[in-house]
Amino acid sequence: MRLARPAASARRISLVPLIDVLFILLVYFMVTSVYRDLDMIPVVQDGSVSSESGGTATTVLLRIGADGQVVLRGRNVTPDVLASVLATPGQRVLILPTGAAPLWALTDLMDAVAAAGVTDARLIRLEAEG
Template identity: 60%
Template sequence: MILARPARPARRVTLVPLIDVLFILLVYFMVTSVYRDLDMIPLAETQDAPQAVTPAKDRRTGPVALLRLTAGGEVALRGRTLDPRGLREFLETTAAEGGRLLILPSGSAPLQALTRLMDATAAAGIIDARLVRIEASP
């Protein structure tokens, strides 16, 4: 007696498990990545970048101030640390004079401190604020 076995269905390779794994990896890397290295954040224009043509009447002629963000998250102006009230007064004065602001964060400055400083700058009404960094010469 010969028994007829049913034919096996052809096996198909599906991509669903691969897509699931790739999605899980994508979410994992998005959640675990932390931007602590401030060199990864795009900063002010470099000399290699093409300069935008700005009419002379739009250029700001007010004072330029350099604020340094220390590794501890404190804001320093001309070597002196500013408390939050002093910083607010300084930013409001600079905004009233139409001044420009350069922010120089140290390489190990907390990102949250930089965000707070940028928020305070915007709240004070300073229009021209830029992040700068010092690069080593070759």
């Protein structure tokens, strides 16, 4: 007795799993490549703000609250007032975000500082001693 074998079907390789994996890898590398070079943002860790040129530069401390508002000398600052404060040439700007400050507020403030032509801007991170 002879058993009839079914005709061999053409096997196809499905590309759907491959496309899914490539898409996940693409998203992963796009997200992680933004944080690849962390040395592009100078961070003051010891609180020293001495000038590299040895001169006396005025220092402006800008704090970012948890609501995203920029605070200068205890008062919320509008973008117009911020632009006029940053217009003084040769000043140092220190940016101190609170722990709950949104990232968009930090990037907006850093963009405003760069657009004002400030060349000495630093991001300060406070750490608890212990």
